[in-house]
Amino acid sequence: MSQRKTPRRLIVGVTGATGVIYGVRLLQALRATDVESHLVVSRWGARTLVHETSHSLAEVRAMATRSYSENDQGAALSSGSFLTMGMVIAPCSMKTLSAIAHGQSADLIHRAADVVLKEKRRLVLVVREAPLSEIHLENMLKLARMGVVITPPVPAFYNHPRSIDDLVDHTVSRILDLFDIHLETARWAGIMEVGRKAEPARVRKTALPRASRRSRRPRNR
Numbered sequence: 001m002s003q004r005k006t007p008r009r010l011i012v013g014v015t016g017a018t019g020v021i022y023g024v025r026l027l028q029a030l031r032a033t034d035v036e037s038h039l040v041v042s043r044w045g046a047r048t049l050v051h052e053t054s055h056s057l058a059e060v061r062a063m064a065t066r067s068y069s070e071n072d073q074g075a076a077l078s079s080g081s082f083l084t085m086g087m088v089i090a091p092c093s094m095k096t097l098s099a100i101a102h103g104q105s106a107d108l109i110h111r112a113a114d115v116v117l118k119e120k121r122r123l124v125l126v127v128r129e130a131p132l133s134e135i136h137l138e139n140m141l142k143l144a145r146m147g148v149v150i151t152p153p154v155p156a157f158y159n160h161p162r163s164i165d166d167l168v169d170h171t172v173s174r175i176l177d178l179f180d181i182h183l184e185t186a187r188w189a190g191i192m193e194v195g196r197k198a199e200p201a202r203v204r205k206t207a208l209p210r211a212s213r214r215s216r217r218p219r220n221r
Helices: 020-030 043-052 057-063 094-101 108-118 134-144 164-177
Strands: 009-014 036-041 066-068 086-092 122-127
Touching: 009 020, 009 043, 009 108, 020 036, 020 043, 020 057, 020 086, 020 164, 036 043, 036 057, 036 108, 043 057, 086 094, 086 108, 094 108, 094 122, 094 134, 108 122, 122 134, 122 164
Parallel strands: 009 036, 009 086, 036 066, 086 122
Antiparallel strands: none
16 A cells, blocks of 8 residues: 655644734745645634735635634534645634634634644644743643744844844744744854854745734734
8 A cells, every 4th residue: 555645735824923923924835835824814804914914805715725714613624534744723812722722613713723633734823922821831832742843033133133023023933843844034044153143043934925914003912
């Protein structure tokens, strides 16, 4: 019997935390690869999208290879037989984090994450909240012990970013690294020495379309 190769598919969840631009840029970056993106946007994720960016929900859904309704529990993502590389939720709200940690499959994002967990595939949560309560930290620790990667979108400055887009793109590239999807971006390429100025690691970036954003205060999710 021939061995079946895991399809190049990545599930992308977008929930109601601030930072929806990370999910948008992730989808745009995947379009430059051979990886299929399977998108689920929560109801509050959609609200945050139109609040924080100039994109409509239809536009963002069109960026994905395929998009699903959060209420479609009968979607292929609900089954472990739908082979994927794993799932990333960017951004991941504390509500979603809690639901996953306690096995509450109330919508397709929760269910898809539950499937990824039970099938021992990679699950990456781009959690966005500050400050963190004991409840948040306990839920993160519980999932981390199961092998879930908890990666808050903390900006790096060793590559000398010049814009918010640089900060977002660097975080997105690091997220994709976790799935062995490597884009050309600024990376650390040296060691800082005492008394010597560090040289920024500048590498040509992949040319991807930019996502415009509106400058408005985030609403509660």
